[in-house]
Amino acid sequence: xxxxxxxxxxxxxxxxGTEAISHQLLLRAGLVxxxxxxxxxxxxxxxxxxxxxxxxxxxxxNAADAHELFLPCLQPLELWKKTGRxxxxxxxxxxxxxNRGREVCLGPTHEEVITQLVKEYVQSYRQLPVTLYQIQxxxxxxxxxxxxxxxACEFIMKDAYSFDRDVExxxxxxxxxxxAYKRIFKRCGLEIVIIAADSGAMGGDVSxxxxxxxxxxxxxxxxxxxxxxxxxxxxxxxxxxxxxxxxEGILEKKIAIELGHVFQLGxxxxxxxxxxxxxxxxxxxxxxxxxxGIGVSRLIAAIIETHNDEGGIKWPKEVAPFDVEILPLQxxxxxxxxxxxxxxxxxxxxxxxxxxxxxxxTAGRKFNDADLIGIPTRIVLGxxxxxxxxxxxxxxxxxxxxxxxxxxVVKEVEVLLKKG
Amino acid sequence: xxxxxxxxxxxxxxxxGTEAISHQLLLRAGLVxxxxxxxxxxxxxxxxxxxxxxxxxxxxxNAADAHELFLPCLQPLELWKKTGRxxxxxxxxxxxxxNRGREVCLGPTHEEVITQLVKEYVQSYRQLPVTLYQIQxxxxxxxxxxxxxxxACEFIMKDAYSFDRDVExxxxxxxxxxxAYKRIFKRCGLEIVIIAADSGAMGGDVSxxxxxxxxxxxxxxxxxxxxxxxxxxxxxxxxxxxxxxxxEGILEKKIAIELGHVFQLGxxxxxxxxxxxxxxxxxxxxxxxxxxGIGVSRLIAAIIETHNDEGGIKWPKEVAPFDVEILPLQxxxxxxxxxxxxxxxxxxxxxxxxxxxxxxxTAGRKFNDADLIGIPTRIVLGxxxxxxxxxxxxxxxxxxxxxxxxxxVVKEVEVLLKKG
Numbered sequence: 001x002x003x004x005x006x007x008x009x010x011x012x013x014x015x016x017g018t019e020a021i022s023h024q025l026l027l028r029a030g031l032v033x034x035x036x037x038x039x040x041x042x043x044x045x046x047x048x049x050x051x052x053x054x055x056x057x058x059x060x061x062n063a064a065d066a067h068e069l070f071l072p073c074l075q076p077l078e079l080w081k082k083t084g085r086x087x088x089x090x091x092x093x094x095x096x097x098x099n100r101g102r103e104v105c106l107g108p109t110h111e112e113v114i115t116q117l118v119k120e121y122v123q124s125y126r127q128l129p130v131t132l133y134q135i136q137x138x139x140x141x142x143x144x145x146x147x148x149x150x151x152a153c154e155f156i157m158k159d160a161y162s163f164d165r166d167v168e169x170x171x172x173x174x175x176x177x178x179x180a181y182k183r184i185f186k187r188c189g190l191e192i193v194i195i196a197a198d199s200g201a202m203g204g205d206v207s208x209x210x211x212x213x214x215x216x217x218x219x220x221x222x223x224x225x226x227x228x229x230x231x232x233x234x235x236x237x238x239x240x241x242x243x244x245x246x247x248e249g250i251l252e253k254k255i256a257i258e259l260g261h262v263f264q265l266g267x268x269x270x271x272x273x274x275x276x277x278x279x280x281x282x283x284x285x286x287x288x289x290x291x292x293g294i295g296v297s298r299l300i301a302a303i304i305e306t307h308n309d310e311g312g313i314k315w316p317k318e319v320a321p322f323d324v325e326i327l328p329l330q331x332x333x334x335x336x337x338x339x340x341x342x343x344x345x346x347x348x349x350x351x352x353x354x355x356x357x358x359x360x361x362t363a364g365r366k367f368n369d370a371d372l373i374g375i376p377t378r379i380v381l382g383x384x385x386x387x388x389x390x391x392x393x394x395x396x397x398x399x400x401x402x403x404x405x406x407x408x409v410v411k412e413v414e415v416l417l418k419k420g
Numbered sequence: 421x422x423x424x425x426x427x428x429x430x431x432x433x434x435x436x437g438t439e440a441i442s443h444q445l446l447l448r449a450g451l452v453x454x455x456x457x458x459x460x461x462x463x464x465x466x467x468x469x470x471x472x473x474x475x476x477x478x479x480x481x482n483a484a485d486a487h488e489l490f491l492p493c494l495q496p497l498e499l500w501k502k503t504g505r506x507x508x509x510x511x512x513x514x515x516x517x518x519n520r521g522r523e524v525c526l527g528p529t530h531e532e533v534i535t536q537l538v539k540e541y542v543q544s545y546r547q548l549p550v551t552l553y554q555i556q557x558x559x560x561x562x563x564x565x566x567x568x569x570x571x572a573c574e575f576i577m578k579d580a581y582s583f584d585r586d587v588e589x590x591x592x593x594x595x596x597x598x599x600a601y602k603r604i605f606k607r608c609g610l611e612i613v614i615i616a617a618d619s620g621a622m623g624g625d626v627s628x629x630x631x632x633x634x635x636x637x638x639x640x641x642x643x644x645x646x647x648x649x650x651x652x653x654x655x656x657x658x659x660x661x662x663x664x665x666x667x668e669g670i671l672e673k674k675i676a677i678e679l680g681h682v683f684q685l686g687x688x689x690x691x692x693x694x695x696x697x698x699x700x701x702x703x704x705x706x707x708x709x710x711x712x713g714i715g716v717s718r719l720i721a722a723i724i725e726t727h728n729d730e731g732g733i734k735w736p737k738e739v740a741p742f743d744v745e746i747l748p749l750q751x752x753x754x755x756x757x758x759x760x761x762x763x764x765x766x767x768x769x770x771x772x773x774x775x776x777x778x779x780x781x782t783a784g785r786k787f788n789d790a791d792l793i794g795i796p797t798r799i800v801l802g803x804x805x806x807x808x809x810x811x812x813x814x815x816x817x818x819x820x821x822x823x824x825x826x827x828x829v830v831k832e833v834e835v836l837l838k839k840g
Contacts, residue, residue, distance in 0.1 A: 007541075007550050009541040033537055033540065035491075035492050035495070035496070035533060035536070036494075036496045036522070039492045039495075040492065041489060041490065041491045041492060041533070041537055042489055042490040043489050044487040044488060044489050044552070046490075047488055047489050050490065065425060067426060068467055069427075069462055069463050069464050069466075069467050070461065070466075070467050070470065071455075072460065072574050073493070073557060073574060074455075074456075074559070074573060075455070075459075076455070091519070094516065094518070095516075096515075098514070098561050098573070099511070099512075099563050100457075100563065102456070106526075113455060116455070117455075120453065130427050132427060132464070137557065139494070141518050141519045143519050153494060154492050154493060154494050
């Protein structure tokens with residue numbers, strides 16, 4: 001991608017009314033744009049990050065034998081009345097009457113719809129287990145939107161649902177998802193804390209939250225600084241009181257943001273919606289369910305919140321919108337641009353995503369923007385270096401730079417991208 | 421993918437209340453599920469088709485220098501009041517007041533939002549031209565929903581928008597999109613008719629519609645059976661009256677479905693939303709816009725409507741949910757299953773998508789389901805053939821079968837998939 005032809009508007013100044021560093025960088029690096037409070041557009045660079053994260057999620061979900069589908073946003077309210085959740089979610093649910101006079105809501109989540117769908121097709125134990133998931137826009141009419149895309153009215157979620165004959169099957173699927181979640185967050189560059197949690201509005205017995213310690217969080221947790229064990233923080237523990245201990249030491253209180261939540265739902269939804277199956281003895285039983293959510297859009301904010309410096313974002317490799325940024329400092333110099341095009345083509349043919357800052361701007365502006373958008377590996381072509389046959393490589397995360405021979409660039413970039 | 425572990429519910433019977441063959445096959449082949457009238461879920465097989473079509477669109481859009489982004493569904497009504505389209509689209513626009521008392525609508529299209537977004541970033545002629553697109557869910561509160569996903573209340577569209585300094589730039593971008601559209605529909609296996617058209621609710625001067633002659637259509641067109649030239653059909657031409665002629669012969673009246681529409685919008689939106697730029701003389705001018713839509717979900721219906729026989733769907737290669745279906749008839753026979761797994765792994769390593777019908781069902785049921793879901797190439801492993809070292813290959817589109825040596829299967833499948 002050539003920056004001069006791209007739509008990548010960066011900002012020098014911190015936008016007014018933004019507190020969180022991730023919110024500021026999301027706007028300044030041209031990742032998102034606010035349409036109205038709580039409602040955001042993903043600009044091309046932000047859309048690329050979204051795509052990278054969705055790919056990681058898809059790979060791990062598919063590896064856990066979950067199948068992707070796509071459910072509607074528009075949902076009949078009568079389904080929600082059957083589970084009683086129209087009342088539970090009343091304050092944040094967007095609802096209206098359509099032209100036919102039907103009561104419709106915009107899905108804040110999809111337990112009701114997926115249970116109804118599976119009910120239509122599954123009659124026998126032979127059709128179970130099955131796990132289905134989607135990556136889709138959800139709607140919650142939040143009065144207290146926070147930190148840009150962290151708590152928005154319209155946001156992207158990955159929601160998965162497992163359907164089993166019995167509790168043993170549910171536990172197996174739950175474990176598969178639990179392990180897949182650990183891999184997903186690790187690949188996103190995040191050191192997650194997992195805590196046993198309340199089921200809240202979802203219902204069911206067992207549930208775990210996947211949290212990231214970060215200032216943009218809303219949950220208080222206790223974590224051991226040594227073994228990383230975590231648990232939820234009871235209200236009575238203020239900063240003044242002594243925290244409990246685990247085997248390794250005294251737990252510390254931290255603020256964390258919830259990025260994932262897995263639930264053993266049991267039969268809460270299958271009973272109220274009558275999603276039943278016939279077992280091997282021909283007996284009718286409710287399907288045993290689990291549900292598994294990841295806040296995809298807030299994941300982006302969480303990654304930025306924990307991967308930045310005063311210059312801008314430092315993307316973890318797997319979620320970076322591009323792998324390499326090439327900075328030709330003199331865009332009117334022939335050798336500079338020939339080498340730029342040569343590196344661009346070679347790296348693309350090796351399946352790397354490359355952006356070239358080919359704008360006729362000052363070196364200072366280009367360096368600042370490169371720090372801001374935070375592509376992991378940078379190739380800088382300056383006239384002074386080229387005179388000696390040298391090009392500079394920079395690792396955005398560590399700040400390390402090295403001068404390499406102009407014919408060694410592609411090889412050295414590959415080494416950098418494979419490391420760590 | 422192994423069918424026994426997949427979620428692919430097929431139906432023998434034609435569902436009640438379905439007229440169009442595409443609607444029947446969408447339901448019977450387990451591609452979509454109706455949640456409520458006009459609102460559909462994409463089941464895993466349908467989601468795969470959607471993904472294949474979206475990939476084709478992405479490739480052609482990116483090749484035409486358009487950049488993908490993702491705009492919100494929730495839109496402030498005040499934007500629509502500025503262009504006056506809140507009145508034009510009044511009958512199909514879903515609107516409500518949110519918890520903050522804001523008037524919000526669900527985007528039936530995105531001209532207003534994208535113009536507002538580009539206005540925020542583009543000040544100078546140096547930032548133009550730029551073309552942006554998205555693939556996203558749209559909402560229209562249709563009273564007369566038709567033929568399943570052909571006209572639905574919630575549907576998927578690709579919408580692109582070009583922003584130029586002048587009419588010459590617009591025409592260049594318009595031509596790029598026009599040619600990209602021809603390639604997209606061709607890759608989807610469709611013989612499209614392009615006609616100059618009214619701009620309707622979009623406004624602007626020049627526009628072209630991309631239509632497919634099919635019974636599920638709603639537009640009457642005139643087309644030359646020889647040179648394929650098409651034009652819109654004036655109301656006064658009934659079946660009794662004589663049709664006009666082109667150079668090659670007399671035009672025929674046909675019913676067609678609109679799949680794409682491109683518009684030279686000019687300054688309709690940039691003027692009412694004040695999206696201005698400074699030209700080289702420092703003079704403020706409205707940006708010149710074009711917009712370009714494809715009905716992604718109805719494209720699936722259109723493909724099925726024109727690619728089927730009494731047995732089911734015959735997917736064009738590029739949009740098929742899988743490239744190859746392997747049918748082991750005796751799933752308890754060791755040689756059968758060893759060969760099945762061997763073919764499966766070899767074809768996957770060659771980057772083909774493969775489904776194995778490993779269900780313990782009768783051969784008849786498996787053949788019927790294979791015809792129904794319509795995967796282009798089929799490998800049938802029967803005991804009788806295997807005794808002679810032979811396996812059957814079948815081309816779903818032509819019906820041609822051939823017996824090949826069991827060790828030649830992968831090579832022959834590659835030949836079949838590369839042909840035509």
